[in-house]
Amino acid sequence: MNLFSSTKLKYFIAVMEEGSVSKACEKINISRTPLSRAISDLEFCLGFELFTRSKNGMIPNQCGIKLYNRVNPLYSELLKIENDLKNEINKTSLRIAITTEIPDSILSYLRNALNKNNINFNMHSIDLVHNDYSALQNFHDIIITEGNEPPTLNVTEFIIFDIFMITSNSFPKKMSNNFTVFHEFSKDEKNISIHKYFPYPTKMQPFIYNDIVSIMEEIKKGDGILISTAPFVKIIKNNDTDFKITKISTKKLFLETKAKTKEINKIISSIVDSFKDLNYKDSNNDLYN
Numbered sequence: 001m002n003l004f005s006s007t008k009l010k011y012f013i014a015v016m017e018e019g020s021v022s023k024a025c026e027k028i029n030i031s032r033t034p035l036s037r038a039i040s041d042l043e044f045c046l047g048f049e050l051f052t053r054s055k056n057g058m059i060p061n062q063c064g065i066k067l068y069n070r071v072n073p074l075y076s077e078l079l080k081i082e083n084d085l086k087n088e089i090n091k092t093s094l095r096i097a098i099t100t101e102i103p104d105s106i107l108s109y110l111r112n113a114l115n116k117n118n119i120n121f122n123m124h125s126i127d128l129v130h131n132d133y134s135a136l137q138n139f140h141d142i143i144i145t146e147g148n149e150p151p152t153l154n155v156t157e158f159i160i161f162d163i164f165m166i167t168s169n170s171f172p173k174k175m176s177n178n179f180t181v182f183h184e185f186s187k188d189e190k191n192i193s194i195h196k197y198f199p200y201p202t203k204m205q206p207f208i209y210n211d212i213v214s215i216m217e218e219i220k221k222g223d224g225i226l227i228s229t230a231p232f233v234k235i236i237k238n239n240d241t242d243f244k245i246t247k248i249s250t251k252k253l254f255l256e257t258k259a260k261t262k263e264i265n266k267i268i269s270s271i272v273d274s275f276k277d278l279n280y281k282d283s284n285n286d287l288y289n
Contacts (some may be wrong), residue, residue: 004078008042011035012050013075016068020057029137035257069160087138094267095120099128101147102253104184105232106161110144114273119267132272141264143256150254157268159253159275166226168219182207182215183227219243230278 014024017033025032039058043049044158050064060068094114098107108125114121128145136143150158178205218224220242233245234283242288255271257264 004082005055005075008038008045010044010073010074012064013037013068013072015039015051015058016060016064016072021028022057088181092141093142094119096121096123097126097143098123099145100125101185102144103163103229105229106253109231109275109278110271113271114267116274117267117270119270134164137256139260141257142268142274145254145256146251147254148252150256156257156265156287157255157272159255159272161229161251161253161275162247163251164228164230165248166219166228166236167244168222168232169242169244170222171225171244178203179222180205180218180224181227184229184232185227186228 011024011028014028017019018024018027021032021035027036028035031261038227043051046067048063050060050067051058052061094245126143128136182205184207215224215226216236219226236243237245255268257268
């Protein structure tokens with residue numbers, strides 16, 4: 001959670017309590033590199049070393065022992081306050097963290113699934129690059145990430161969803177040489193592998209749902225294509241048949257929780273079940289069919 005203490009201090013305390021870097025890494029579920037770097041950064045900020053390094057590892061020196069004895073009681077009290085706050089929050093709603101690369105239509109579908117099951121929840125985005133994942137796990141009931149591999153070994157379930165390309169029926173024969181690729185992904189997802197299909201440069205642009213009518217008109221005219229997921233594709237196909245739907249890739253959502261209670265596991269199972277019939281089946285697998 002780290003509301004009242006820094007990651008550097010957390011790692012320092014862990015090494016002192018566990019007696020070695022390897023045991024501290026195992027306890028807080030991170031690799032040696034970020035932990036060792038955090039300890040070095042802390043020493044740099046303080047202006048003196050806390051450990052004596054050798055081939056056998058790191059041994060706390062007098063400065064390290066003195067600092068630990070001073071800050072540990074305060075650190076323990078701060079952790080207690082954080083845990084009390086977390087428990088108080090958990091009494092009112094389910095805390096769900098999502099990573100920023102998950103498409104908006106998938107998030108909307110997820111919210112609807114939770115609402116249908118009358119689940120009181122609070123959902124917000126997280127940045128795994130700049131956050132302590134262990135602290136995020138302690139604070140949130142469920143963490144949902146997108147990727148090819150799970151972020152840790154504690155993943156409870158995973159969901160598969162497809163990425164589709166929506167084009168005009170005349171695609172690719174009648175396309176302008178300067179068309180726009182509209183998409184609903186974060187900046188990190190702009191490298192989605194679509195350029196291999198086109199012999200000329202394309203412009204990537206996140207689309208706004210308020211502008212979807214004008215975007216669909218551009219697609220019909222051959223001035224654009226849209227990259228989205230099954231929930232949005234189904235809406236388009238149910239209301240208009242003037243489009244060609246092509247599956248271009250498959251993604252995974254990983255659902256993770258440290259609070260493996262019956263209630264949390266039941267909620268995760270309901271989320272997974274709601275996605276089973278999601279993917280759109282009536283699509284091409286080849287752009288040039």
